[in-house]
Amino acid sequence: MMETPQINRMLKPDRGVGIVGxxxxxxxxxxxxxxxxxxxxxxxxxxxxxxxxxxxxxxxxITMSVEAARNALARSGIHPGHIRAVWIGxxxxxxxxxxxxxxxxxxxGATPHTLAADWEFACKAGTEAFQAAVGFVGSRMADYxxxxxxxxxxxxxxxxxxxxxxxxxxxxxLGPEKQSLVAVEGSYSFATDTPDFWRRADEKYPEHGERFxxxxxxxxxxxxxxxTLMESLDAKPSDYQFAVFHQPNTKFxxxxxxxxxxSGEQIQAGLLVPRIGNVYAGSALVGLTAILDIAxxxxxxxxxxxxxxxxxxxMSLRVTEHLTSRREAAPSTESYIARRTxxxxxxxxxxxxxxxxx
Amino acid sequence: MEVSSHWRVRQxxxxxxxxxxxxxxxxxxxxxxxxxxxxxxxxxxFQFSGRGEVxxxxxxxxxxQGHEAQLPYTLALVKLEEGPLVTAQLTDVNGTKLEVGMPVxxxxxxxxxDGDRGMLVYGYKFRPRLQAA
Numbered sequence: 248m249m250e251t252p253q254i255n256r257m258l259k260p261d262r263g264v265g266i267v268g269x270x271x272x273x274x275x276x277x278x279x280x281x282x283x284x285x286x287x288x289x290x291x292x293x294x295x296x297x298x299x300x301x302x303x304x305x306x307x308x309i310t311m312s313v314e315a316a317r318n319a320l321a322r323s324g325i326h327p328g329h330i331r332a333v334w335i336g337x338x339x340x341x342x343x344x345x346x347x348x349x350x351x352x353x354x355x356g357a358t359p360h361t362l363a364a365d366w367e368f369a370c371k372a373g374t375e376a377f378q379a380a381v382g383f384v385g386s387r388m389a390d391y392x393x394x395x396x397x398x399x400x401x402x403x404x405x406x407x408x409x410x411x412x413x414x415x416x417x418x419x420x421l422g423p424e425k426q427s428l429v430a431v432e433g434s435y436s437f438a439t440d441t442p443d444f445w446r447r448a449d450e451k452y453p454e455h456g457e458r459f460x461x462x463x464x465x466x467x468x469x470x471x472x473x474x475t476l477m478e479s480l481d482a483k484p485s486d487y488q489f490a491v492f493h494q495p496n497t498k499f500x501x502x503x504x505x506x507x508x509x510s511g512e513q514i515q516a517g518l519l520v521p522r523i524g525n526v527y528a529g530s531a532l533v534g535l536t537a538i539l540d541i542a543x544x545x546x547x548x549x550x551x552x553x554x555x556x557x558x559x560x561x562m563s564l565r566v567t568e569h570l571t572s573r574r575e576a577a578p579s580t581e582s583y584i585a586r587r588t589x590x591x592x593x594x595x596x597x598x599x600x601x602x603x604x605x
Numbered sequence: 606m607e608v609s610s611h612w613r614v615r616q617x618x619x620x621x622x623x624x625x626x627x628x629x630x631x632x633x634x635x636x637x638x639x640x641x642x643x644x645x646x647x648x649x650x651f652q653f654s655g656r657g658e659v660x661x662x663x664x665x666x667x668x669x670q671g672h673e674a675q676l677p678y679t680l681a682l683v684k685l686e687e688g689p690l691v692t693a694q695l696t697d698v699n700g701t702k703l704e705v706g707m708p709v710x711x712x713x714x715x716x717x718x719d720g721d722r723g724m725l726v727y728g729y730k731f732r733p734r735l736q737a738a
Binding site: 275303304305306307309310313314341342345350353354355356578582586588 | 616674713
């Protein structure tokens with residue numbers, strides 16, 4: 248095999264691009280991890296998070312994306328007719344064939360002059376849509392593109408994933424840097440064929456490679472993506488006020504942050520997994536919305552997602568002077584987390600379609 | 606319901622898009638192309654804000670065919686800020702004390718599924734109003 252040529256690895260369009268609007272959505276139901284433990288392990292043993300967010304009977308990736316997109320639109324102040332791409336990354340699209348994105352585009356008023364599409368790459372489908380939107384706007388093919396990462400994650404009853412597989416996500420409108428609330432300084436993507444987690448077509452629940460999901464998968468991809476991007480930008484962890492990583496549980500992002508040289512304080516604001524669970528394609532992105540709710544102009548943010556199969560998207564962001572005046576146009580991520588109704592395992596089983604009715 | 610009937614009403618159902626009468630400026634929902642006040646033609650689209658208040662409500666424990674999956678649910682008459690009275694489900698209200706006059710806002714939710722193989726039907730419901738940040 249030929250050696251990879253030396254190239255500048257950072258992804259950066261000629262035209263500056265930034266986030267002109269952002270919005271979160273987290274459903275209101277919460278299943279404490281202790282409930283999963285009570286039902287499947289007699290209440291013994293540790294739990295990976297406190298509780299996870301669960302979608303209601305009338306919610307799915309489409310309805311949740313609509314609300315997050317409306318929040319992003321409210322903060323952007325732009326007319327939905329200017330959005331030339333509506334891209335939704337998820338593992339839980341309600342249809343196998345029939346785009347979620349056309350329904351969302353219609354509901355927010357972005358149809359018909361728009362490129363609607365659904366994206367798939369395990370837990371990084373949302374940041375993948377984000378990366379593509381940066382390119383779409385950066386190339387001047389369009390002025391505005393909407394990228395969403397949203398999931399109602401699946402976990403087999405009794406499996407380790409059932410403690411954490413949550414629901415929620417976030418929407419971002421990418422546009423010209425001059426109008427942006429947050430500028431994209433540069434990004435980078437790192438991918439290899441690593442089978443740590445998958446769900447075959449038509450199967451309801453995913454399979455995972457147990458401990459294989461750690462070192463060669465999550466840690467290698469996130470670390471490589473973060474380090475390559477920071478080297479390209481000549482940046483170091485202390486240059487960032489905030490960092491947010493994919494959050495399959497509480498320990499993984501804490502450890503990868505420490506390995507890279509970030510402090511607990513830098514990841515605190517975006518670390519939502521203990522309170523909402525792993526929201527898969529929305530995980531790092533909804534963490535970013537919580538950071539944007541409190542960040543100040545000039546603050547730098549490093550975001551690195553991870554999707555099984557496997558790959559990571561890393562982005563370096565810088566808050567502009569426009570953020571503070573716009574963020575109050577939509578509900579904060581914390582207000583969605585605070586809107587909490589606890590349910591028991593039986594209610595959860597009904598809401599998530601785990602009961603056989605006929 | 607036929608696929609075509611769902612398709613025809615998608616904008617009004619997903620986003621409360623109604624009409625405004627060009628003569629007397631009355632806001633119309635659902636859209637009917639003729640002003641119910643002055644009788645003039647009214648085909649100009651109008652995007653409702655989605656804000657309103659509960660005019661009356663009732664909780665259903667027995668549902669029409671096709672709506673059983675979300676039982677029990679609450680149905681309300683909602684008086685929109687712009688005037689019209691619409692019938693819709695209230696959502697995110699289990700455990701909430703309901704009352705006439707309660708401020709609500711529109712959300713787009715799943716109304717029903719046409720069986721395991723049919724289409725998913727989405728549309729407006731109302732929930733207790735969230736505050737912006």
